[in-house]
Amino acid sequence: MIRILMKSIREYKKASWLTPAFVTGEVLMDIVMPLLVAALIDQGVSAGDQDKIFYYGMWLTVAAITALILGVLSGRFAAIASTGFAKNLRRDMFVNIQSFSFSNIDRFSPSSLLTRLTTDVTNVQNAYQMIIRLLIRSPLMFVFSIAMAFKVNAELAGTILWVVPGLFVGLFLIIRFAHPLFDKVFKIYDQMNNVVQENLQGIRVVKSYVREDYENKKFQGVSEKIYRNFMKAEKIVALNSPLMQFSNYLSMLLVSWVGAHLIAAQTMTTGELVSMFTYVGQILMSLMMLSNVFVMVLIARTSTERIVAVLQEKSDLTNPAEPLETLANSEVEFDHVSFSYCDDVHKLALKDISFHAKSGEVIGIVGGTGSSKSTLVQLIPRLYDVTSGKLLVGGADVRKYDLSRLRDQVAMVLQNNVLFSGTIAENLRWGNPEATQAELERACQIAQAEEFIATLPEGYETMLSQGGTNLSGGQKQRLTIARALLKQPKILILDDSTSAVDTRTDRLIREGLKKAIPGMTTFIIAQRIASVQDADRTIVLENGQIHGIGTHAELMAHDQIYQEMYNTQQEGFK
Ligand SMILES: Nc1ncnc2c1ncn2[C@@H]1O[C@H](COP(=O)(O)OP(=O)(O)OP(=O)(O)O)[C@@H](O)[C@H]1O
Ligand SMILES: [Mg+2]
Structure with missing residues (x-):
């Protein structure tokens, strides 16, 4: 799992190596300094030797400045490495998400993907920064400090070692109990983002139904849940600090007590005792840092799993080895096709x-x-693959085509289609980046969008806000149809x-489409019978099965559902 994550470090490998290198230098300085202090006290202060004080004082200054510079450098490179790593991770995830099929996205849910791209990556970034700075530093400092403490006075050093195992056990217990809680917190984060996303996307609906209070409560509910679980986890992690304090005082006491005896017995000097204090401090400090790293890694472990899941997710729609490039004709044939969103044959x-739709046919679906x-x-x-049966498009199995080439030739105006922020012309050119102004105008003419675009002060250069919210529903629909037409598709699906344009415009659009692209097969899904009345054939669906298929006259004669739809809709006009 870690290896997959590491692939995203790439150009930041150098910074990632330089950091621990500088840290090692810093640690060496930290180790040398107490020795210099000891020498300064014993050979200088206690002996009253001015020259020695000056000599060791100077070296001490040099060591301190070097440590400072190395510290700054390691911090700098750690920042470069970790933020760069995070940037790469986000990009890799995003690139992979772009290849996701609809069912991949159904599996993750957009809000969870959002949390993974933001919070989770930040967690990993923080952990990475700590790891490259401290994971080397703490053990190094620990080992060196212990070695030095033993060198200074083995008897005294031996007594402190009693404190260490106790500390280890304490840290282990903290991690063991906190981990499941952090796991839980992240799942709730997903929920919270879901609530926010749903609310913002549907903010108009929320307002028109005066559901703000309800939405506020819903949000408070999840954020309360995060608070409770996070607090529980942090409470456990916070035990870290008193545990450290306790070990700290305990070892100071031990050192003072044993040290006093040793000095009285003249087996140790005062300078040695002072440096001993520093080493003990460093030993405990290194353990504390190590425990902080562990907590951070603990939090990041959950995030890592969530990120890797996105990186490893393979699109379940793959291109065949030797893909077909073009549709031979505009035919569509469904051959005993069944489909389930969850690959479950019982939930079809x-x-x-x-x-079988022939080239150039207009097929209605109600x-x-x-x-x-x-x-x-x-x-x-091929937004989804069939579960069983066979679907032939343009004379070949839909799975034999190159995906993007297929979708260039099969234009689909989705039910809940969106426009993007940008000008109208830019949005239309999604259909065909090379389209000339004349082509844009022709497509808009067919889609009956020309008229309202002409009334806009900036015409085709009018800026659309995100999602096209500054257009009416019917205007948006007409633009999305024009956008699809610009692809010059072989098959068009509406x-x-x-649904949001008036019946007259609806008719004009259908008439325009017939002449627009010769040989194009058109599928029209509609709520109004009027929209499919002049289709060559219409399919009546019920519960995922074909209830009837035929021309308007045939269905009026034989299909009960169709008759009912027609009759109820006629009543509206009486
Ligand atoms: N992404 C999805 N994941 C799981 N189930 C889905 C998904 N999309 C639709 N469904 C289910 O499939 C069934 C058919 O949905 P579909 O959207 O095809 O209906 P529809 O005929 O287009 O309805 P409408 O007229 O309201 O647009 C529904 O029961 C729906 O709950
Ligand atoms: Mg639908």
Whole structure:
């Protein structure tokens, strides 16, 4: 798992190595300094030798300044390495997310992906910075300090070692109990982001239903949950500090007590006792740093798992080895197709669908809400793969095509389609980056968008806000149709794409489409029978199955659901 993460370090390897190198130098200085202090006291102060005081004082200054410089350098490189690593991680995740299919995204949920890209990466970044600075430093300092303490006075050093195992056990227990809590906290983070995302996306609905209070409560609920669990975890981690303090005082006491005896017995000098204090301090300090690293790694472990899951997720729609580039014709054939969103044959969204659309045909699709109309057409540009059966597009199995080439030739206007921030022209050119102004205008003419664009003061250069919120629903729909037309597709799918435009415009769009691209097969999903009345054939779906298929006249004669839809819609006009 770590190895997968490490791949993202890349150009920051150098900084990652320089940091511990500088840290090692810093530690060496920290070790040398107490020795110099001891010599200064014993040979200088106690002996009253001015020259010695000056000599050792100077070396002490040099060591201190060197330590300072090395400290600054290691800090600097640690920052470069960790932030760079985080940047690469985010990019790698993002690139992989772009390759995700709809079902990959269904599996993670967008809000969880967002938490993983932000909070989780920050956790790993912090942990990484600590690891390269402290994971080398603490053990090094620990080992050196112990060695030096033994060198100065073995008997005294031996007594402190009694404190260390106790400390270890304490730290181990802290980590053991805190880890599951941190795990939980991150899952709740996902929930919180979900609440926020849903709220912001639907803010208009929230306001129009005056649901603010309810939403506030929902948010408070999750943030309260985070607070409670985080607090519990932090409470355990906070025990770290009293544990350290206790060990600190205990060892100071031991050193003073044993040290006093040794000095009285004249087996140790005062200078040695002073340096002993420093070493003991360093031993404990290194253990404390190590425990901090462990806590950080603990938090980051959960985040690491979550990041690696995104990095390792393979798109379940893959290109074949020798992909076909172009559709031979505009035919679509469903051959006993069944489909399940969760790959479960007992929960089929589509059951045994078979029909054949010839090139140039206009196929209407109607059916109650939830009858799987959108599901059916989403299989054609291979947004999902069929669970069983066969789907032929342009004469070949849809899985044989290069994915992006297929989607260039099968244009789909999604039911909940979005526009992006940018000008109208920029949005339209998503369909074809090379489209000329004349082509844009022609597409807009067919989609009946020309008229309202002309009324905008800046016309095609009008800026759209994110999601196109400064346009009306019907205006947005017309732009998304124009955008799809610019692809010059062989197959065009309109999923309820004219639901927000008036019936007259709806008719004009359909008439325009017929003449727009010769030979183009068109699928029109609609709620209004009027939208599919002049289609060559219409499919009536019910519960994911074909209930009836035929022309308007045929369905009026034989299909009960179609008749009912027609009759209820006619009543509205009486
Ligand atoms: N991404 C998804 N994951 C799991 N189930 C889904 C998903 N999308 C749709 N479904 C389910 O599949 C069924 C058919 O949904 P679909 O969107 O195809 O209906 P529809 O006919 O297009 O409805 P509408 O007229 O409201 O647009 C529904 O029961 C729905 O709950
Ligand atoms: Mg739908």
